[in-house]
Amino acid sequence: MKVQMGFDRAFDVVNIVLMSVVTLLVLYPLYFILISSVSDPVAVNAGKVWIWPQGFTWDGYRQIFKDHTIYLGYRNSLFYTTVGTAFNVVLTISAGYVLSRKDLVGRHFFTFLIVFTMLFHGGLIPTYLVVKTLGMVNTVWALIIPGAVSAFYIIVVRTYFQSSLPDELLEAAQIDGCSNLSFIGRIVIPLSAPIVAVMVLFYAVSHWNAYFGALIYLRNSNLFPLQLVLRQILLANQVQDLAMDTENMTDVLMKSELIKYGVIIVASLPMLVLYPFLQKYLIKGVMLGSIKG
Template sequence: MQRKTLSDRLFDLSNTALFIVVLIVILYPLYFILIASISDPVAVNSGKVWFWPANVSWKGYAAIVNHHQIWLGYSNSLFYAVLGAGISTAVTISGGYALSRKDLFGRKVIMLFILFTMFFQGGLIPTYILVKNLGMLDTMWAMVIPGAVSAFQIVIVRTFFQQTIPDELLEASMVDGCNNLRFFFRIVLPLSLPIIAVIVLFNAVAQWNSYFKALVYLSSEELQPLQIILRRILIENQSSEMMGDLNSAQEKAKQAELVKYGLVIVASLPMMVLYPFLQKYFVKGMMIGSVKG
């Protein structure tokens, strides 16, 4: 191995220091919310909590666990994220693959219409009228069907298939008696795990964080996702139902602060758990299915 010069070592040291600073900037806000969720709100508001929790209290998490509406919204958000990500991924992968095939008649015109929607959209009012006329208003389908297809994701998937699945692979499979449907499920999909993981993660995060669609399309409380409930608590700054029989207004305010910080952590857990299982596909590269000559 070639010995590193002093300039190389200084370059590596500066890069390491820069990445450490970036990592701290990204992770510290989440860490602060975590310690603030179990710290005395007075100490947090006075700036005494920086690196370690002060006067640890689990009252906020206890109130969250004992609140039925939060867990109902939590289960709704999980359901919308799983169902929405499944529908979006299925439509996006199949649509992107079809548009990547050179034998698809009119694919350039279809792609032009798809790209057109990236710059011009109908707006909220026509979309609301369409959802209402389709009978999806105040149903779970209003959360997963509108916006199930993203033009940006279609472009990404189409580019992936064009660069990863060579025409020679299709021709060889056709010679062996493989039809289009079998080629897609038996060959294309197993070679497309990286892009599938990317699309699943994109759509799951989008569905989990979505609250505007629920705000517009849903009126029943039993269908509302966690984000609507979290928004309500953050706006009201307190919930008499969650505060229980606390006598002091100051104690109620303290517990409301703990609940707000705790809800942020609880709402972030599913995505933090999902990402480690999918991130390995990001580092495998986009040419995993290429043919070696």
């Protein structure tokens, strides 16, 4: 018994040490970017910034927020993230629930069609032609409708419903006169908070970080999401670097480094704030939704 207890303590100590090292490896790069964004770029380039900021300065963030288009980018990204995530979650939950129903005729065939899209994709050019034919180029819908659902997330949601909602629950609801729509709204959704939170988080992060679709489909700068606005700020700053004379080149290049670090923080901060509120659902939802069924 004593040997077993000693082995358990040793295992706990080793586990805590390993997890602490892994956590440090994951968090330190973000922390380094944060302290570098407010440090003297000369100290950063010299390798003097490790734990604490050196030569504290807000010049990078001042340069970023001096461009008022960043507020427009934030507004657009919030719109794309909010509307797009709501659209994604409604369609994904609906499709996953329908495919989980054993009384759906041909559900295995429909599941096969969905999985097939995970293996074969039309490519960029056919997708662009479809979006253009539908008249969505240079509109907000070009960033929402083409990626309305994810085949992988549909399978995850379907598996979650199959493993978490017993058939007897539906039978009892039907005996009480509950329709399919009422069953979804009153029973399925309230009992599916973990997987709904997981879908919200995954889709929201995807929309917030998306830039390639906007780069392909949007021409109007007033519709650009935050990622493209930040890209423009970086590019404009680089062009400014090339236009400077040799005497001021060093200062401008140093400020460019501050801007690069600051841009990462500005783009990542909203998702970092959102994650703690959903992480308790994230772990449970992913584990339950990953069970093969």
